[in-house]
Structure formats: structure tokens, C-alpha cells
Amino acid sequence: MQHHKLMRWHVWLGWLIGVPIILWTASGLLMVTQPIEEVRGEHLRRAAPALDAIRPVAPLLEGRRAKSLTLQQDRAGPFWVVAYADGGKRRADALTGALLPPVSAAQASAAATAARSEAVPIRSVTRFAGDAAPIDQRSGRPSWQVAFDDGARFYIDADTGELLSVRTRFWRLFDFMWGLHIMDLQTREDSSHPVLIGSAALALIGAILGFVLLFTRRRRRRGQ
Template identity: 55%
Template structure:
């Protein structure tokens, strides 16, 4: 019993901080609906596209063809063999160039449903994408006055993500929860596995101590004539 108690104390010291972080971050993440975290209330639903008169692009062989509305203009987003993405005007089937700032601004304003003003635009290369985007795609970042960031694919014009203050706080808590503050995606690494194993071991020792103490008390009560 004494040895188990010592193990329990030492394991408690080792995993106390991780357990506090896991509990606090889990409580924070459970406190918010995931739709609100993702900014669904700030993102307009895509408009319906009439199919009459649309022209299918005559391009290289494609593996996927998606029809999207980009600020009122119907556009084909084609996934070519090999994974490359290209966009085509759905009205004439012609290839469209990369998205310029003015077009990205128009798409952002057509998508955003909040009340804040658009305060800036910035372009990022695929290998320099902000961590909050979580996509290796060239993008335009539209920044609004309420600290909402809306990302538009610089190649296809698609809206990639809406990131809010709440999303960034949630993302930080997720990084704490999985102990990966750098990439915030890796939930399979030695530090997390090691602390989780120690926490399980501490819990098992605690349960064993609980039942052994209860059994010891019952034996003591049975052997004590004054009980």
C-alpha cells in the first residue's frame, strides 16, 4: 500500500500539468458549437447556378469537374490528371487566369455576412500559407475589421476557409490538447503518448489504492469489537 501510494504521488506530480491542460482545453472546446467556431454564420451560402447555356471546358483529361458560383459568375473548377487545378468560364468554356486582387476582394465581399468592413488583402504562396489556413494552396487573405480572415484560392477562386478570433483560440487550445503547438495537427508523437500512458498508469494505481483501502477498512471494522 505504501509503495503504491508513493507511485501514485509521483505519477500525480508528473502528469498533473498535462491533466490540467487536457481538462481546461477540452472544456473550452466543448463550450462552443463547432459551426460557430468555423464561422458558418459569417459565410454566405453559394448561389445557385442555372445550367442553361453553360459550356463544358474542352481541356486536358479531368478527374473531377465542379461548378461553383464566384461572386455571381459561374465557373468550372477542373481537377486535371495529376492533381493540378484549373478554372474555366462556365459561359464559354475558356480558361481563366489566376485570381487577381480585385476579383478576390469581390469574392470576399460576396461571401462575408458579418458587419465589419474589409480592411486589407494579402496574397500568400502555397509554401508560405499561414498556419491557420491548413492548406498548401496559393491564397488571398481578406481581413475584416472584426479580425475575421477569409481565404480565397488564388488559382481557382474558391473560398477555402473562414477564420475568426474564436477559431484561433480554439485552434490554440487544440494545440495544447494534443501537445503540438507548432503544427497543431500531429496527435501521434512520443510526448503525448508518454504522458497519456503515465496518466493511465496513475489512474490504475489510484483505483487499486481505492479498492484496497476500502477492503482494509471493512476488515478493520469486522475485527474491531467496538465498531
């Protein structure tokens, strides 16, 4: 009798956890089909140029507190990336210290092209506010999306000109599968929520019941 009750519970749990297990397995299988370096588009990135030998001038902060100062360089030369304590960012000329205006579409295109390891035509350039960024750019920063003909997207910070992220076609599929894997298709970042925890707990209970049934079945056969 006990064996039949366990079997019944095991079947019902199987119906409940069957879909999550299929999603976990299928999404996990797809995510490991390519090396993570290729998923992140590291093969599309060009190494950052070496800094010129200069005597940089401290940037003008205009009364705002700076959290960090980073010296970088692009085709136009060296510049400061000023990260303010209140969360904002600006760039400044490293030779004069003067604050520079926000990055234009042409500058974003040039930055993305310079950051690519090979020449590919640009299909479109689109600006996004920090609170309205696409799902594949979740830094919270205002950005320029530079889309290339091969499907790659380079995101350039609209205030500093920094390369925020590189997104390949497979990365976007990978990101969707990651959302399925953690059962969070909205933000794709919350890996600790009741639906996922409950599904994992039911799957564990189902696996334990299946393991127990192996022994109860053997005892039942011996009794018969």
C-alpha cells in the same frame, strides 16, 4: 508495505502527469464553450448563389488530365473549377471554356465580400503561396487572406476563387487549444505521436493506481 510503495508510485506519477492533465482539461473546457458551428464561422457565411440556366462549354484542358470538373457561380457568372490529376487547379469560363487567369486581389476581395452574410469593412488583403500559408489555412493551396475589421479572415483560393475557409478570432484560439490538447503546436494535426501516447499511458496508470489505493487503504485500516 505494499500500500506505501503504491502511494509512492502514485505521487511520482502525479507529478509527471499533473501538467498534461491540466492542459487537457483546460483546453477541452475552452473548446466546448462555443458551438462548433460558430467556431467554424458558419454564421458568417452567405449561401452560395444558384446556378444560372446555361449550356456550359467544356473547359480547355491544354493536354493535362482532369481529376474533376465542378461548375460554380459568383457575381461575374458561372465558371468551371478544374482539378488536375497532378494536383493543380484552374478556373475556366463556363460559357466559352477558356481558362481564366489567377485570381487578383480585387477579385479575392469581391469573392470574400460576396461570401459574407453581412457587410463588414475589409482591413487587408494578402496573398500566400501554398507552401507558406498561415497556420490557420492548412489546405496546401495558394490563397488570398481577406481580413475584415471584426477579426474574421476569409481565405480565397488564388487559382480558382473558391472559398477555402473562414477563420474567426475564436477559431484561432480554439485551434491553439486543440494543439495543446493533442500536444502538437507545430502542425496541430498529429494526434498519434509518442509524447501524447506516453502521457496518456502514464495518466491511465496513475488513475488505476489511485483506484487500487482505495482498496489497499481500506484493507490497511481494517488490519489496524
